[in-house]
Amino acid sequence: MPEVLVVDDSKVMRDMVVACLRPYPGLTFTHASSGLEAIERLSLQPYDLLVLDLNMPDIGGIEVVEFVRSQDRLRHLPIIIVTTRGDETSRTRALEAGASRFMTKPFTPDAILSEARGLLEEKRG
Amino acid sequence: MTASVDLADFLPAYLAEAEELLGAANRHLLAVEASVRRGIPLPRAVRELFRALHTIKGLSAMVDVEPIVSIAHWMETSLRHADRAGGRLPESSVEPLMEGLREIEQRVRQLAAGKQASPVPPGLLERLEALEAVALGTAPAKPAPVPLELEATLAARLSAAEREQLTTGAGPGRRAVRLDFVPNAERAARGITINSVRERVAKLGETVKVLPLSGPAAGGGSLTFALLLLTDAPDAALVEAAGGEPATVHALTATAPGPVPAPEPELPPSLVEEEPEEQRRGGGTLRVEVSRLDEALERLAALVVNRSRLTRAVADLTAAGAPTRELVAILQENGRQLRDMRAAIIRLRMVRVGDVLERLPLLVRGLRRSTGKAVRLELAVGDAELDKAVADRLLPALVHLVRNAVDHALESPEERRAAGKPEEGLVRLACDARSSGLLDILIEDDGRGVDARAVAARAGMPVPQTMDALLEVLCRPGFSTRDAATATSGRGMGMDIVRRIIVDQLGGELRMETRPGAGTAFRLRVPLTITLLDALVFECAGLRYAVAVGSVEELIEVDPARLVRSPGGGSGGAVTLVERRGSAVPVLALETLLGRQRPDGRGGPGAKALVVRQRGEPVAFAVDRLLGQQEIVLRPLEDPLVRVPGVAGATDLGDGRPTLVLDLATLGAARNGAASSLAPGSGRERAT
Numbered sequence: 001m002p003e004v005l006v007v008d009d010s011k012v013m014r015d016m017v018v019a020c021l022r023p024y025p026g027l028t029f030t031h032a033s034s035g036l037e038a039i040e041r042l043s044l045q046p047y048d049l050l051v052l053d054l055n056m057p058d059i060g061g062i063e064v065v066e067f068v069r070s071q072d073r074l075r076h077l078p079i080i081i082v083t084t085r086g087d088e089t090s091r092t093r094a095l096e097a098g099a100s101r102f103m104t105k106p107f108t109p110d111a112i113l114s115e116a117r118g119l120l121e122e123k124r125g
Numbered sequence: 126m127t128a129s130v131d132l133a134d135f136l137p138a139y140l141a142e143a144e145e146l147l148g149a150a151n152r153h154l155l156a157v158e159a160s161v162r163r164g165i166p167l168p169r170a171v172r173e174l175f176r177a178l179h180t181i182k183g184l185s186a187m188v189d190v191e192p193i194v195s196i197a198h199w200m201e202t203s204l205r206h207a208d209r210a211g212g213r214l215p216e217s218s219v220e221p222l223m224e225g226l227r228e229i230e231q232r233v234r235q236l237a238a239g240k241q242a243s244p245v246p247p248g249l250l251e252r253l254e255a256l257e258a259v260a261l262g263t264a265p266a267k268p269a270p271v272p273l274e275l276e277a278t279l280a281a282r283l284s285a286a287e288r289e290q291l292t293t294g295a296g297p298g299r300r301a302v303r304l305d306f307v308p309n310a311e312r313a314a315r316g317i318t319i320n321s322v323r324e325r326v327a328k329l330g331e332t333v334k335v336l337p338l339s340g341p342a343a344g345g346g347s348l349t350f351a352l353l354l355l356t357d358a359p360d361a362a363l364v365e366a367a368g369g370e371p372a373t374v375h376a377l378t379a380t381a382p383g384p385v386p387a388p389e390p391e392l393p394p395s396l397v398e399e400e401p402e403e404q405r406r407g408g409g410t411l412r413v414e415v416s417r418l419d420e421a422l423e424r425l426a427a428l429v430v431n432r433s434r435l436t437r438a439v440a441d442l443t444a445a446g447a448p449t450r451e452l453v454a455i456l457q458e459n460g461r462q463l464r465d466m467r468a469a470i471i472r473l474r475m476v477r478v479g480d481v482l483e484r485l486p487l488l489v490r491g492l493r494r495s496t497g498k499a500v501r502l503e504l505a506v507g508d509a510e511l512d513k514a515v516a517d518r519l520l521p522a523l524v525h526l527v528r529n530a531v532d533h534a535l536e537s538p539e540e541r542r543a544a545g546k547p548e549e550g551l552v553r554l555a556c557d558a559r560s561s562g563l564l565d566i567l568i569e570d571d572g573r574g575v576d577a578r579a580v581a582a583r584a585g586m587p588v589p590q591t592m593d594a595l596l597e598v599l600c601r602p603g604f605s606t607r608d609a610a611t612a613t614s615g616r617g618m619g620m621d622i623v624r625r626i627i628v629d630q631l632g633g634e635l636r637m638e639t640r641p642g643a644g645t646a647f648r649l650r651v652p653l654t655i656t657l658l659d660a661l662v663f664e665c666a667g668l669r670y671a672v673a674v675g676s677v678e679e680l681i682e683v684d685p686a687r688l689v690r691s692p693g694g695g696s697g698g699a700v701t702l703v704e705r706r707g708s709a710v711p712v713l714a715l716e717t718l719l720g721r722q723r724p725d726g727r728g729g730p731g732a733k734a735l736v737v738r739q740r741g742e743p744v745a746f747a748v749d750r751l752l753g754q755q756e757i758v759l760r761p762l763e764d765p766l767v768r769v770p771g772v773a774g775a776t777d778l779g780d781g782r783p784t785l786v787l788d789l790a791t792l793g794a795a796r797n798g799a800a801s802s803l804a805p806g807s808g809r810e811r812a813t
Contacts, residue, residue, distance in 0.1 A: 040350075059336070
């Protein structure tokens with residue numbers, strides 16, 4: 001059963017992401033309200049997909065991506081960045097750091113579901 | 126397969142979170158403003174303000190509220206520059222940012238009222254955009270030359286602002302330290318996580334940055350969180366906050382030399398109160414929409430009513446001789462479970478009074494500007510909590526009292542100087558939750574006090590002789606001590622609204638003390654919750670009524686032979702008194718107050734009496750007989766046509782018949798005159 005870690009300091013935004021991905025069969029969701037909490041959870045348990053905001057307290061999403069990609073165990077974890085920062089610099093930095101997809105808010109439910117489906121099916125092979 | 130979710134469904138949740146974020150943004154902006162006045166940068170508050178706006182922007186984009194997206198975007202742009210400038214914001218930026226927050230707030234309210242958000246007001250975006258250049262032009266001050274002893278790889282992960290914060294923030298009595306926390310599954314199971322550690326550490330110092338470090342860690346872990354802090358706490362306290370060993374502490378800067386470290390300059394209370402609180406979002410807290418809590422309450426209400434029906438049915442069975450022993454035992458257990466569930470739901474509905482009042486500093490700030498008065502607001506609300514429904518009703522009354530205190534009560538700086546007072550006036554709000562389910566609130570000022578003669582002259586009546594009488598005049602609808610309505614306190618919205626909220630809507634108490642030249646204090650007492658109550662059910666003149674247990678001080682027997690009629694007080698009416706433990710208490714016949722007669726036509730007070738406090742004094746309300754105590758769900762009578770002073774609402778006791786829930790103190794006060802004229806027999810009854 002694929003496990004998704006949804007990371008955003010806004011609870012409403014996490015709920016929106018979960019609602020958008022819910023139609024994908026069999027997904028289970030874990031919430032994290034900060035990048036630090038995400039890193040802690042990733043160090044304690046495996047996940048199949050990370051949906052990550054960029055702007056969070058203490059450390060931002062880019063730093064989380066850099067941390068994830070520095071770990072052998074997490075090197076291939078699919079990461080979707082969902083962010084309000086739609087500028088090209090943020091996009092380039094996120095993708096260079098190792099994000100799999102970059103989506104700007106507002107995104108449509110279909111768009112994020114389609115990205116998640118693609119990444120999960122790619123991972124499954 | 127397509128996603129069938131409609132993001133517009135998230136609007137109620139969006140509004141709740143936006144309200145919360147705006148509260149945080151206001152707090153942080155006030156803190157930033159205070160720091161600007163002191164010429165000290167406050168990078169953390171700038172960052173938190175930025176984040177709050179950024180989140181509002183993202184959420185608003187998701188639910189398609191374009192005006193808020195635009196305003197938040199330009200506000201965060203200027204704040205990003207301030208962040209890069211080490212948390213420095215030019216003073217001229219504060220007002221446009223305040224304006225931006227107000228405009229966002231207004232649009233959130235419009236959406237909450239089911240309206241469209243208005244377009245961005247003309248010129249606002251230009252004003253916010255112009256802030257960018259000002260902020261960029263601010264030269265960062267040179268940091269104090271305190272060397273940072275941090276590995277180069279870690280130092281490289283700090284922004285310039287964070288590095289500066291660490292080096293300049295360390296000083297006499299305060300040092301920069303690195304606290305290492307190692308998480309693991311066993312600790313997580315005990316609730317020791319990076320979130321809980323951060324919360325505990327925040328009480329001991331200022332967290333500048335937290336860096337995750339992978340690789341072999343102390344205690345056999347593979348991940349370490351390095352928390353870089355400014356603190357004056359001892360190492361042992363920091364290690365304990367991080368869950369004990371294997372946590373470690375290393376100094377990043379030495380404490381400033383000198384035989385005795387100079388103490389931190391003490392900040393005036395208003396500034397202390399305006400410092401940003403550590404962020405309270407996330408962690409172990411779950412936000413729930415109020416409508417969901419209301420739904421839980423509705424379900425509980427149905428259970429409570431059903432249980433009453435069940436109790437009645439079992440009583441009938443027992444009376445008919447059926448073996449009901451086990452049924453009764455189950456019913457008792459069920460009653461305990463319902464009470465527990467009731468307590469759990471009430472706890473869920475409780476909000477911190479401090480959170481409810483977070484807008485007051487902003488209000489006072491605005492009043493400082495509009496009135497030109499120097500005002501210090503002191504809030505001493507502690508950890509008191511109250512039901513969200515009560516909080517929502519109470520807040521406008523508190524806002525009005527604080528507004529009145531600044532606008533009417535406090536003198537101008539010149540007047541205060543001439544009166545030998547400090548130029549800065551004081552408004553203080555303190556709360557104390559009592560175990561009896563009541564919240565005491567004090568709002569006091571050190572202003573000019575209420576001039577009873579002036580009030581009497583304006584009202585065209587004799588000078589009130591007591592504080593209660595003076596308050597009574599002040600609470601007359603439309604009464605104002607001002608000749609002309611001002612922008613902040615006009616004639617229309619006066620103390621009558623405050624009293625209506627506190628006394629009529631919440632069934633609470635409002636009192637006042639004032640001393641000319643020295644100030645005024647309003648004392649409010651409100652119930653912590655008004656929806657689920659323990660009630661006494663009684664019968665009076667052939668009808669059933671309920672009253673909140675918390676409002677009743679005592680139940681006494683009324684022996685007609687021991688009733689005493691005394692000559693009346695100041696107004697000349699006779700008073701019927703009943704003896705209570707050696708002292709005489711006025712007694713009122715409830716059926717008289719209600720304008721009812723007993724079916725048998727018998728007059729005089731009933732056999733039992735409920736003693737309640739009316740304006741601080743005990744008054745006994747005689748009723749015919751007590752039927753018992755039970756929990757009820759209070760349904761407010763919102764329709765103005767059926768709302769009557771002294772009737773708190775209605776409830777269903779389980780038999781489908783509506784039962785009025787009375788607020789005896791208000792009823793007694795409201796029907797004072799009526800009681801006198803309707804009193805049975807030759808004597809006239811009135812409350813003192």
